[in-house]
Amino acid sequence: MEAPNAPQQTDVSDIGEFGLIAVMRDTLGPSSDDDLVSGIGDDTAVYRVGNGRVHLLTTDALTEGIHFDRAFMPMEHLGFKALSVNVSDVVAMNAAPRYATVTIGLSQNVTVEMVETIYEGVREACDAYDLTVVGGDTTSAHALSLSVTVVGEADEDAVVHRSGAQVGDKLCVTGDVGASYAGLKVLARNRRRMEEQGEDFQPSLDPYSYVIRRHLAPPAQLKTVRDWAAASVQPHALIDVSDGVASEVHHVCEASDVGAQLYEPALPIDPETRNTATDFGDDVSVYALFGGEDYELIFTIPEEGLDGIDPQSYTVIGDIVEPDDPEYPVLLQRADGENVPLQPGGFDHFDEDA
């Protein structure tokens, strides 16, 4: 039905996700709200509510066929994960979650029992993260989806943005990375085999239980920021690992106008993640750097600031430096000693044979 003189239309893939965020910023214009601390562009929005306190607002959805595959996503885990990914954004501002709304998009093949099980996972997340679901809705949808909004709370001067990294800071990550992507590889392979072999297929999940769990029900690192608060530790910059370590370090460098030197051998990788990569004939560093969905925290902090933190809870993976070449702000020293520019990469650099 397009008219012959219809204006030129541009494919969304031509400008990408960050191009679309720029379109949004440009079209909406600057904010005139005096209480707004930060709007579009950080992990969450931040606005003052009085008495030196701020609220943080974030929203994110998981949609069947795009963010998860119903064939291997238990409904309880789906409810838990939908909360986790939003709580992780709040935690990535050094804040704690308070309230959530949960909207379930119901496709025709969703039953009441499935909805109940999703809510059980949501309740589990509420208990784990000490937050309250204050609103919710169900709506018809083309595919099963969970759309969650979380409101967090913090002292204004406790909030840590991605833009605070300083030259000389240590670059650190909590926990381990790459496991979620390893889990996804295993689940996708099981699915393929099930399609080939039918009901006879008995997946061997035991050797992969950790990586599968990391993919299906990743915890947000609320305990970490609580421990920091108790020890009066405050990083300079903070971001959570949703898209992958390489991508997040680029976000920090761009927002902070600094560079980073990463050390490949320092990346914290669980033995099960290594074994999975070996099984698939993959380079495990690719999982760790570009896999994403780890929901660990990347933070930068002066070396002396690390004294207050449990050394078991984090790994130093690099240094914040003056960038040599602004086009390549992030360098990776490989295991063989070679120092190479690192791209945000993500899945573009993957051998997509999963």
Next chain:
Amino acid sequence: MEAPNAPQQTDVSDIGEFGLIAVMRDTLGPSSDDDLVSGIGDDTAVYRVGNGRVHLLTTDALTEGIHFDRAFMPMEHLGFKALSVNVSDVVAMNAAPRYATVTIGLSQNVTVEMVETIYEGVREACDAYDLTVVGGDTTSAHALSLSVTVVGEADEDAVVHRSGAQVGDKLCVTGDVGASYAGLKVLARNRRRMEEQGEDFQPSLDPYSYVIRRHLAPPAQLKTVRDWAAASVQPHALIDVSDGVASEVHHVCEASDVGAQLYEPALPIDPETRNTATDFGDDVSVYALFGGEDYELIFTIPEEGLDGIDPQSYTVIGDIVEPDDPEYPVLLQRADGENVPLQPGGFDHFDEDA
């Protein structure tokens, strides 16, 4: 792939939307948050932020093929409407909107220019409602969708719930009702004719410009609650007309434990809405009572409270009464004088030939 001994599965339609909300409440359990004023079940959640102020939180999405038809929904109106329906929920608590997040779900055939136009509609709504978009995202989706969260603000003692109606109150509605459904009927007929006649079809929109606009770009009644505040008027109960007058009056009666006597001839209906119903051979009261998507406000207030309100801005459509029969809390006096029980009804009672 269902196992032979799979537990009994219940179809969602067996328990309906309100059944699902009950499942949510039951599964999640009661809240222990001391700052929470109201959670699941009102137009928005309400929680204290200090100094006697509360914030209000609501979220709602519009999805192609379910809530709108791209063939007759201009993208700018889509952006505006997605904000309006959420602002309307905040206004329905006698509060004003402050912040919003906007997530666009992109299906494959959505272009950058369409996204720009959607944001232009969003910006128009920001200007109209004096709110700031503080976060946003784009995500892949099976169908074009706009998911919006709005945070509102008010003095705690200014908030009006749906549960405050008292016997003796006047039952009132702002503006006029039924126009949005009339507009939908015209648009659906145009679409059918375009499919039949192809590009030769020239829709005659002029006689329907008001009802079409009411459907595509309904305004939220923020001015009304601002005028009330300026005149120190505070209704006892308040709700917005999203599902239809009959449904909303039932919500007020159930939450307030009262009954209502409605008067059919009093329903405020625009002449264009009447003409549209006549064109289609429909009873215009059906549009007014069950059509929905009017985003007008229904409120209950003692008669003397009406003195402070511009008489042009509302219509008295009934009285709050002791219910005769708790099973039928709402009665409708028809034009012929007969008094009949009114059902929440909505589209179940429609002749769906649109």
